[in-house]
Amino acid sequence: MYQLVQSQQSVSIHVIKLIFSLYKFILIFYFNQFLHHLLPRIHLSFLFGLRKMAHMGSSKNRGEVRIHESLDELSTDLADYIAELSEASVKERGFFAIALSGGSIISLMRNLCGAPYNKTVDWSKWYIFWADERVVAKNHVDSNYKLAKDHLLSKLPIVPSHVHSINDSLTAEEAANEYEFVIRQLVRTRVVDVSEVSDCPKFDLILLGMGPDGHVASLFPNHSALEEKNEWVTFITTSPKPPPERITFTLPVINSAANVVVVVTGGGKAEASRMAIGDVGPECPVLPARMIEPTVGKLVWFLDNQAASKL
């Protein structure tokens, strides 16, 4: 009898042990599943959250960051965005004063030349300026005017007298002074709006590219032109990127715009994009692109995947 009770007890202990180890096994199994599937997802959503924060702009008003899968996607979004700004500005002020840059940005604006924008945009209200220009003849291969004319302006019904390019027969200094004078006349007639917080012009949109060294317009790292506070347009004769002679909008003018768009593409600009937009430490050199902080206007970065790869 005792033996029987003993053996019954040991059987039930064995059953309990078995159930317990089964339970342990199930727990381990699910924990394993958690590690393999759920945890990475939580991790990813955490990263995604961070990335989204970059999309929405974070701490130091680095603006909105739009990251695109391809150049085609970027061009489509860029054309849409410019068309929206043009519509809003024409509705509000009756004009759209837009400053272009040179370089890759022009070919990325190509979609504006086709449907639906060729029909829907009120081109007669567009006034064209340049955020920077190389001091070369208008038909020179380095001319930002020529680039825009060949690939954009010649394909759009823009009124010729609304296109304000620099006088290419002057020295860099004279060209900068004359260009500023032209802008002053147009501010007086409010074709170009005026900033409510500075005495600067308030362009409806300034479009900028960024070089791999973080330069924007013709504002290069460690160049004295970055310090210019009084002039609207300044000149340089020692550009590290050829050609050496250029005119450029100053930082106060860029930061007074109603809208600033910076378009950056390619892996060669990934590090500069990180330093211009990302959260960087005080040891990081301050790039001209990081000095773009519109006082009241809106800043939007248009990046492709490669340029955004280090954000």
Ligand SMILES: O=C1O[C@H](COP(=O)(O)O)[C@@H](O)[C@H](O)[C@H]1O
């Ligand atoms: O020299 C210049 O370079 C920048 C950047 O050009 P990208 O071809 O690298 O996009 C351009 O934005 C600026 O207008 C131009 O003069």
